Amino acid sequence: MGRRSDHSRAELREIFIAEGHRHMGDVGYARFSAREVAKRIGYSVGTVYNVFGSYDGLILAINGRTLDLWLDFLEARLDGADDDAPARRLDRAIEAYFDFAMAHRHAWTALYDFRLPDDTPLPEPYAAKVTAIMEAVEREVRAAMPHESADEAPALTRSLLATVHGHCFFALNGTFRLLTESDPIVAAKARVADALAAHRVRLAG
Amino acid sequence: MGRRSDHSRAELREIFIAEGHRHMGDVGYARFSAREVAKRIGYSVGTVYNVFGSYDGLILAINGRTLDLWLDFLEARLDGADDDAPARRLDRAIEAYFDFAMAHRHAWTALYDFRLPDDTPLPEPYAAKVTAIMEAVEREVRAAMPHESADEAPALTRSLLATVHGHCFFALNGTFRLLTESDPIVAAKARVADALAAHRVRLAG
DNA sequence: CGCGAGAAATGATCGCTGTTCAATATCGCG
DNA sequence: CGCGATATTGAACAGCGATCATTTCTCGCG
Numbered sequence: 001m002g003r004r005s006d007h008s009r010a011e012l013r014e015i016f017i018a019e020g021h022r023h024m025g026d027v028g029y030a031r032f033s034a035r036e037v038a039k040r041i042g043y044s045v046g047t048v049y050n051v052f053g054s055y056d057g058l059i060l061a062i063n064g065r066t067l068d069l070w071l072d073f074l075e076a077r078l079d080g081a082d083d084d085a086p087a088r089r090l091d092r093a094i095e096a097y098f099d100f101a102m103a104h105r106h107a108w109t110a111l112y113d114f115r116l117p118d119d120t121p122l123p124e125p126y127a128a129k130v131t132a133i134m135e136a137v138e139r140e141v142r143a144a145m146p147h148e149s150a151d152e153a154p155a156l157t158r159s160l161l162a163t164v165h166g167h168c169f170f171a172l173n174g175t176f177r178l179l180t181e182s183d184p185i186v187a188a189k190a191r192v193a194d195a196l197a198a199h200r201v202r203l204a205g
Numbered sequence: 206m207g208r209r210s211d212h213s214r215a216e217l218r219e220i221f222i223a224e225g226h227r228h229m230g231d232v233g234y235a236r237f238s239a240r241e242v243a244k245r246i247g248y249s250v251g252t253v254y255n256v257f258g259s260y261d262g263l264i265l266a267i268n269g270r271t272l273d274l275w276l277d278f279l280e281a282r283l284d285g286a287d288d289d290a291p292a293r294r295l296d297r298a299i300e301a302y303f304d305f306a307m308a309h310r311h312a313w314t315a316l317y318d319f320r321l322p323d324d325t326p327l328p329e330p331y332a333a334k335v336t337a338i339m340e341a342v343e344r345e346v347r348a349a350m351p352h353e354s355a356d357e358a359p360a361l362t363r364s365l366l367a368t369v370h371g372h373c374f375f376a377l378n379g380t381f382r383l384l385t386e387s388d389p390i391v392a393a394k395a396r397v398a399d400a401l402a403a404h405r406v407r408l409a410g
Numbered sequence: 411c412g413c414g415a416g417a418a419a420t421g422a423t424c425g426c427t428g429t430t431c432a433a434t435a436t437c438g439c440g
Numbered sequence: 441c442g443c444g445a446t447a448t449t450g451a452a453c454a455g456c457g458a459t460c461a462t463t464t465c466t467c468g469c470g
Contacts, residue, residue, distance in 0.1 A: 030320070033456070044420050045457085055457060112378070113318060115235070122383070130383050158381060159372065159392035166371025167364065173317070176363060178327070178335050187364035194403035195396055214447095238427070249449050250428085260428055 013051055013061070015041050020062045021107060028106040029113035034058055059114050060126055066107045067129035073100045074136055086144035087196070091189050093140050094164055098185050101168050109172065137161060144196055146203055160195060164188045218256055218266070220246050225267045226312060233311040234318035239263055264319050265331055271312045272334040278305045279341055291349035292401070296394050298345050299369055303390050306373050314377065342366060349401055351408055365400060369393045 007015060020037045034048045034055050052058040077096040081089055101108040116122065122130075134157065141160060142153040167188035170176045176184055212220060225242045239253045239260050257263040282301040286294055306313040321327065327335075339362065346365060347358040372393035375381045381389055 035456070046420055046460085047418080049458075050418065112374075115378075122379070127383055130380070134383070155387045155392070158375070158387065159396060162371035162375045162381075162389070162392070163368045163396055164371070165375065166367035166369070169317075169374065170363070170367045170370065173320075174327075175335070176367075178332055178339070182360045182363065184367070187360070187367070190403075191364060191368055191396060191400055195399045197406070198395075198399035198402050201402070240427070251431085251449055252447085254429075255447070 009051070012043075012047075016043075016048070016051060016058065017061050017065050020058060021065045024062055024066075024110050025104060025107045029110040032059075032110070056114075056116060059110070060116075060123060062107075063111050063114060064126050064129055066104065066111060067126075067133065069104070070100050070108075071129070071133050071136060074133065078136075078140070086140065087193065090140050090144050090192060090196075093137060094189050094192065095185065097164050098168050098171070098188075101172060105172060112169075134158070134161065146200060149199070149203055152199075156195070156199065160192050163191050163195070167191070214256070217248075217252075221248075221253070221256055221263065222266050222270050225263060226270045229267055229271075229315050230309060230312045234315040237264075237315070261319075261321060264315070265321075265328060267312075268316050268319060269331050269334055271309065271316060272331075272338065274309070275305050275313075276334070276338050276341060279338065283341075283345070291345065292398065295345050295349050295397060295401075298342055299394050299397065300390060302369050303373050303376070303393075306377060310377060317374075339363070339366065351405060354404070354408055357404075361400070361404065365397050368396050368400070372396070 019041045023037050074096045138157040141157045167184045171184035224246045228242050279301045343362040346362045372389045376389035
């Protein structure tokens with residue numbers, strides 16, 4: 001109908017993202033439908049393309065919302081733990097990684113199910129959200145490292161994130177269930193602790 | 206048409222899997238089409254359902270083929286390296302992990318893009334292929350561990366696989382490219398070496 | 411106040427998908 | 441040869457993302 005004044009552009013965008021995020025959480029990436037999201041908020045298909053330009057644009061906005069929530073979740077878990085030792089804070093961060101992923105299975109998995117066409121680069125705002133999470137973790141990794149090797153913190157952070165991600169992915173995935181079930185969180189913490197211990201040894205040796 | 210005697214059931218299955226695997230490698234999971242595969246080998250849509258029961262059945266067969274190739278690839282890389290030290294053989298296995306994933310980007314990624322409906326368990330033959338790869342790696346991990354802690358090999362193997370998977374996933378994914386680019390293979394090897402070193406320390410301490 | 415330019419929203423339409431299933435074609439056996 | 445069993449077909453269906461001519465609305469200008 002064209003109820004132009006019901007919502008500003010920004011409001012409409014927000015409504016789409018909120019409902020889209022809910023829908024993603026409900027049905028997951030494979031069953032997600034842009035039409036369905038539009039219908040639920042009382043708009044038609046075409047409006048998705050007016051507001052987000054493309055289907056991929058909508059998905060990116062929804063995944064961006066997931067990243068925002070993830071960063072908030074991580075920071076909330078670390079706030080008020082200032083007295084904890086750096087290693088304990090790292091453990092908290094790992095727990096937050098797993099807890100968020102499990103609490104938002106579908107939305108979290110959608111982050112990795114979706115891929116832009118090969119040549120298309122990630123939009124800058126989206127990339128910024130990813131790096132923001134990376135940097136929050138990097139602060140913790142740096143605090144847990146010897147001061148003299150602070151320059152290695154970025155590389156080590158990414159490696160440790162990959163390590164934790166792998167454990168979390170296999171846990172949600174069911175891959176871990178194929179053999180003896182163990183505790184993926186404990187394993188992830190152990191691998192991170194191993195890496196930091198080995199780092200100290202390398203530095204001393 | 207109904208050219209019943211052109212191929213036995215097993216042959217037909219093989220033709221579908223071969224062409225399906227090729228198609229998956231060409232276009233990736235998101236653009237994969239069962240119709241298209243059938244068309245390419247001169248059969249109609251319905252035959253997919255006769256032979257594989259469902260779309261998911263076809264995907265599982267194709268992913269199963271990828272797992273077969275993966276195991277072959279891994280074993281070929283380890284064969285003839287009997288003189289290498291266990292740690293070197295583990296490095297070889299990690300290189301094989303990455304090399305296979307990069308050589309078969311789309312097919313490898315499809316292993317993780319596809320998920321069965323929530324309550325459905327993996328078919329036993331498929332699960333067997335996954336455990337076969339796991340066991341091949343476990344042999345290498347066990348060889349690199351102190352003999353007295355052989356019972357910890359299964360748990361450690363899964364944890365190290367998750368570690369390597371995380372690095373490989375981020376590498377193919379582009380996540381690593383978001384910050385300073387480093388060498389994910391080197392990082393993965395380092396994390397595995399760290400874990401084994403820490404394990405020896407725990408055992409000695 | 412009225413009106414017209416331009417923006418916003420629509421939804422029919424297209425080509426594609428997986429899935430179903432009645433109809434058809436083919437085979438092996440008696 | 442003929443018949444029962446089985447393999448194969450492809451039209452039909454509901455749904456998808458994408459497009460775009462059409463309709464609806466808004467708001468500023470005269």
